[in-house]
Amino acid sequence: MRYLKLGSGERLPVLGQGTWGMGERRGERDNEVTALRHGLDLGLGLIDTAEMYGDGGAEEVVGAAVAGRRDEAFLVSKVLPHNASRRGTIEACERSLARLDTDRIELYLLHWRGNVPLAETLEAFTRLRADGKIRHFGVSNLGPDDMAELWSQPSGDDVATDQVLYNLTRRGPEFDLLPWCREHAVPVMAYSPIEQGRLLDDAVLGKVAERHEATPAQVALAWVLHQPGVCAIPKAANREHVEQNLAALDITLTAEDLADLDARFPPPTGPKPLEIL
Numbered sequence: 001m002r003y004l005k006l007g008s009g010e011r012l013p014v015l016g017q018g019t020w021g022m023g024e025r026r027g028e029r030d031n032e033v034t035a036l037r038h039g040l041d042l043g044l045g046l047i048d049t050a051e052m053y054g055d056g057g058a059e060e061v062v063g064a065a066v067a068g069r070r071d072e073a074f075l076v077s078k079v080l081p082h083n084a085s086r087r088g089t090i091e092a093c094e095r096s097l098a099r100l101d102t103d104r105i106e107l108y109l110l111h112w113r114g115n116v117p118l119a120e121t122l123e124a125f126t127r128l129r130a131d132g133k134i135r136h137f138g139v140s141n142l143g144p145d146d147m148a149e150l151w152s153q154p155s156g157d158d159v160a161t162d163q164v165l166y167n168l169t170r171r172g173p174e175f176d177l178l179p180w181c182r183e184h185a186v187p188v189m190a191y192s193p194i195e196q197g198r199l200l201d202d203a204v205l206g207k208v209a210e211r212h213e214a215t216p217a218q219v220a221l222a223w224v225l226h227q228p229g230v231c232a233i234p235k236a237a238n239r240e241h242v243e244q245n246l247a248a249l250d251i252t253l254t255a256e257d258l259a260d261l262d263a264r265f266p267p268p269t270g271p272k273p274l275e276i277l
Helices: 026-041 053-066 086-100 118-130 144-151 177-183 203-211 216-226 239-250 255-264
Strands: 003-005 011-013 046-048 074-079 105-110 134-140 162-165 188-191 230-232
Touching (some): 026 053, 086 105, 134 144, 177 188, 203 216, 216 255
Parallel strands (some): 105 134
Antiparallel strands (some): 003 011
């Protein structure tokens, strides 16, 4: 496993497991728990979830998956913006802790920016950290201007990560957000790194995959992991999918591969609004 460093010096795995879409159908629960536990078996301890996913159902799936193995997991969860007031953030975190059946969350994020002032959410994050209910805090879906504003707030420079939509078809963050985050030593966490499967029929991606005897999904994931300061949290709903994601770590893209992918999926030439799924 490769790692990035958080501002605290703690290591963050570059590859984790996403749970968006889990916890929505009771009949899938056992398969979802099994997939996450298989990921733990393989060393994929970074697990991302949120109070929004399945109205808390995904957090319950994660709680079941890490039961008896809590110390193997680095859990990430998120508070919805309408809950992100000083009191609301603390209450939302306590509900997440109950669903996860744990006493702490390693990394707690503001899911996206709403109407609550960032300073108020930061006060709640700081209180939760002081109480030992979270170890680190961060944000999701914030662009460079929002990140600069956040950084200027009390405790804002303690932000551990920005989780954003980033993949071959969503390269906007490369123009300004990724450089800002690298300058401030804030790792970026990429969600939907294979664009929810919509990339997989692309001919150029398929050609690069053939060179590596890999799948297009693995190459798309390897491309995200190739970017400095970026980790990825692809969803893996079954054991085979988990194993395929892990194998992407072994793919080293060549200069030819990167040139072909740049030609097919050009990098941004100017600032673009941050995209959200």
